[in-house]
Structure formats: C-alpha cells, structure tokens
Amino acid sequence: MSNLTSIKPGKAGTSRVLKEQLLYSGRWSELVEFSYEDDEKQVRNWEGLHRKHMAAAVIIIAKLKPSGRYILIRQFRPPTDSYILEFPAGLVDPGENLETTATRELLEETGYVGTVEKISPDLFSSPGILSESVSYAHLSVDEMLPENQQPVAKNEPGEFITVFLKYPEEISTFFNEETEQNVQFDVKLYTYFMAQGLL
DSSP states (O other): OOOOTTSOTTOOOOOEEEEEEEEEEOSSEEEEEEEEEOTTSOEEEEEEEEEGGGOOEEEEEEEEETTOOEEEEEEEEGGGTEEEEEOOEEEOOTTOOHHHHHHHHHHHHHOOOOEEEEEOOOBOSOTTTBOOOEEEEEEEEETTSGGGTSOOOOOOTTOOOEEEEEOGGGHHHHHHHHHHTTOEEOHHHHHHHHHTTOO
C-alpha cells in the first residue's frame, strides 16, 4: 500500500501535470499524452482528450413555468451509435459567458427563450479521459410569453433534434418507453432525475 502520510490533512495531494504532448489533432478534438508526477513523486504517462480551444460546455436544465414541465431532447450521437436522451447543451463560444451560452443553446436546440436562475461550478463528466468542464445552467422558461407559444428550433446543419416536454411524474414512464426503443441516456440527465427521486 502507498505511504501517503506526508500529505497534510485537508490537502488533496501533490500530483501535477509536468507537460503534455499532442498525439493527434482533429477537427473538433485533440488526443494528447500527459506526463505527470504522482503523490509519491513518480513520473507517469496518461492519454486524454481536449476539446479544440479547450471549450467548456453548459448543460441546460430548463423548466417551463407555470406547468413545471422539463425540456428534454433526443439526438443521434455518432460515438455511441445510438440516439441519446439528454438535456439541451452546448459549447461555450470564445468570449461568451455561461449565461449567454445557456440561453443561446436553448433557443437554437429547442426554440424556447429562457432566463438563467443559477449556474453550477465547473464539473467533469469523464475526467479519466476528457478535460472538458461542464456546468449546469438552471433556466426558467415562461410558457406564457408569445415567443414560447409555438417555439421553432434553429438547429445547425446536421442536427436533428427531437424536443420533449415532460411533467416530473411522467419521467419514469417516459424513460421506460425510450428504453424500449433502444434509446440510451446521457449520464447527467439520468443522475439528475435519480437525485430528484423520479426514477
């Protein structure tokens, strides 16, 4: 067993990345090899992925008011060879803040206009391989506004997004129906509704 008694209480550790080497650069991502020093000062190597330009992402938990329905989407994700049920989401453009990204992406993917209520800290969904940080953006969508009566999404070319509006009490049944169609689930969506006690 490793002897980590030198680490002071309350301190996470002393591991740190020493350098990284680019192995492959694609259109949207980069494969890199990290050289890092572990807590015992041993140098090790690790492979990982960066988004190009180190872009962060926003996960949008949007709720219609006053009905309380959630806005969910389904789209095909090539790396999984599956349709994935997920929250609306998107990458932060250079110079954007998280609030701007959240409202922009909600409009583009679903057609709805929302107001940001709160933003989470930076989080990591797959830190063993991916450097991308994500933040939850909680948005309120006033369904009484004229622009939210018959929303029209502004999907980018190649995006084929299906939008669903679901009451909390419909989530479990809806997920079962999606499972029967071989639809898969984004981990952030699934764990959110598990934490809400809806699954």
